[in-house]
Amino acid sequence: MFTKAITRIPARSFANGLTTSKLGNPDYDLMLQQHYKYVEALVNLGLEVTQLEPFNDFPDAHFVEDVAVVTNEIGVITNPGAPERNGEKFFIKAPLSKFRDLEFIESPGTLDGGDVLQIGKHFFIGISERTNEEGANQLASILKKFGYTFTNVKVGPGLHFKSSVNYVGKNSILITDHFFSNPIFDAYNKILVDKDEEYAANSLFINDTILTPKGYPKTKAKLSKLDFPIIELDMSEVQKMDGGLTCLSIRFAG
Numbered sequence: 001m002f003t004k005a006i007t008r009i010p011a012r013s014f015a016n017g018l019t020t021s022k023l024g025n026p027d028y029d030l031m032l033q034q035h036y037k038y039v040e041a042l043v044n045l046g047l048e049v050t051q052l053e054p055f056n057d058f059p060d061a062h063f064v065e066d067v068a069v070v071t072n073e074i075g076v077i078t079n080p081g082a083p084e085r086n087g088e089k090f091f092i093k094a095p096l097s098k099f100r101d102l103e104f105i106e107s108p109g110t111l112d113g114g115d116v117l118q119i120g121k122h123f124f125i126g127i128s129e130r131t132n133e134e135g136a137n138q139l140a141s142i143l144k145k146f147g148y149t150f151t152n153v154k155v156g157p158g159l160h161f162k163s164s165v166n167y168v169g170k171n172s173i174l175i176t177d178h179f180f181s182n183p184i185f186d187a188y189n190k191i192l193v194d195k196d197e198e199y200a201a202n203s204l205f206i207n208d209t210i211l212t213p214k215g216y217p218k219t220k221a222k223l224s225k226l227d228f229p230i231i232e233l234d235m236s237e238v239q240k241m242d243g244g245l246t247c248l249s250i251r252f253a254g
């Protein structure tokens, strides 16, 4: 059960963040609205949300997931792989230290939280343009102490590993075609995301409810077979900046 989350209100500068999407200019008011609805969904699922202030100097800072990996035992502050975002790590320390002892990924290791998928006691760590082997190995050596196991996996299309694979409950994962046949996921019930709905692979399982982006009916139909409540959230402005549902929060047990 998650009982806590940390989020950050998007800054007015958010459209200056990094993006590869060609979906057009995002709208600030709509972004705020979408972020508000997201936080509201977390609150309705029983999470106590710490909302950090907008941060104009770092237009991507509301993608808080990338700056920390939090387990029941520890908070690990990452070393974000994009130079433009690296300084965000200094500003998650104080809020997270209220809940966890902290450890740190150090250069030359780099790591973005978006590349880190925890399923029970196992972690998949994506090696991507943001996360290198050294960063993945540092995370593993910190978390090994607490009995976790690890698999490193090379990220394919998409920014982060969690652009492609996410846990959705009942031993099931939503997974894109790129990873579908990879035997490292054979222990799970794989739910293939259709090619034209791959954005929906970034769905988020919280306290027996699935949050999924609005507008992906085939994925929603597949998810509904799991028999969990599904909340659809409009992510249009978030998507324009290469973000998704997981990126907007750090979730953990209190």
Ligand code: CIR
Residues within 6 Å of the ligand: 017, 018, 019, 060, 063, 065, 066, 082, 085, 113, 114, 115, 159, 160, 163, 241, 242, 243, 244, 246, 247
């Ligand atoms: C970036 O390129 O870093 C941001 N514009 C998007 C980060 C999305 N984060 C995530 O998927 N965890």
